Amino acid sequence: MNGLSYxxxxxxxxxxxxxxxxxxxxxxxxxAKHSQIYPLLAKLEDQSLLTSENVEQTGKPNKKIYYITDTxxxxxxxxxxxxxxxxxxRDEFLIKAYALSLSNLQMAExxxxxxxxxxxxxxxxxxxxxxxxxxxxxxxxxxxxxLQFGRYIVHNRKLRMEEEEIAWCNWxxxxxxxxxx
Numbered sequence: 001m002n003g004l005s006y007x008x009x010x011x012x013x014x015x016x017x018x019x020x021x022x023x024x025x026x027x028x029x030x031x032a033k034h035s036q037i038y039p040l041l042a043k044l045e046d047q048s049l050l051t052s053e054n055v056e057q058t059g060k061p062n063k064k065i066y067y068i069t070d071t072x073x074x075x076x077x078x079x080x081x082x083x084x085x086x087x088x089x090r091d092e093f094l095i096k097a098y099a100l101s102l103s104n105l106q107m108a109e110x111x112x113x114x115x116x117x118x119x120x121x122x123x124x125x126x127x128x129x130x131x132x133x134x135x136x137x138x139x140x141x142x143x144x145x146x147l148q149f150g151r152y153i154v155h156n157r158k159l160r161m162e163e164e165e166i167a168w169c170n171w172x173x174x175x176x177x178x179x180x181x
Contacts, residue, residue: 009049020034112176
């Protein structure tokens with residue numbers, strides 16, 4: 001089993017989901033394509049780690065809802081108790097920032113302003129997700145042991161990283177003598 005397998009099982013612990021919903025939820029961890037997710041869901045189902053139910057819909061294609069099994073839950077619990085692998089980071093933007101001396105000031109400004117705009121949009125969407133989690137918990141921050149707790153802390157971590165990325169980009173713009181955004 002790979003990390004994506006465990007991520008899918010972890011999301012299904014919270015609630016049953018379609019493959020489309022799982023793909024959308026994956027963004028908090030990393031970008032996974034539908035072409036990766038759907039075959040893996042079939043494999044996990046073949047291994048009896050999850051089950052599925054076809055749901056007929058009017059006016060749109062039918063969808064398949066996936067549920068984690070007790071076996072899937074046990075395997076996920078065992079995996080979660082082990083130390084994680086070291087993180088892998090690949091970010092083309094950082095390579096371009098590293099090679100900034102080959103650029104001109106206008107290109108550097110665009111590079112950092114585009115990055116800021118991306119993270120401003122992303123952080124606003126993340127704040128809305130966090131507010132939604134709190135709303136789902138009756139207006140209270142979820143506590144350890146509650147189903148939404150892990151989701152809440154992971155989205156808050158991502159928000160802090162997005163905010164720090166914006167601050168860092170503005171710091172670099174200041175070093176370049178360019179206006180912050």
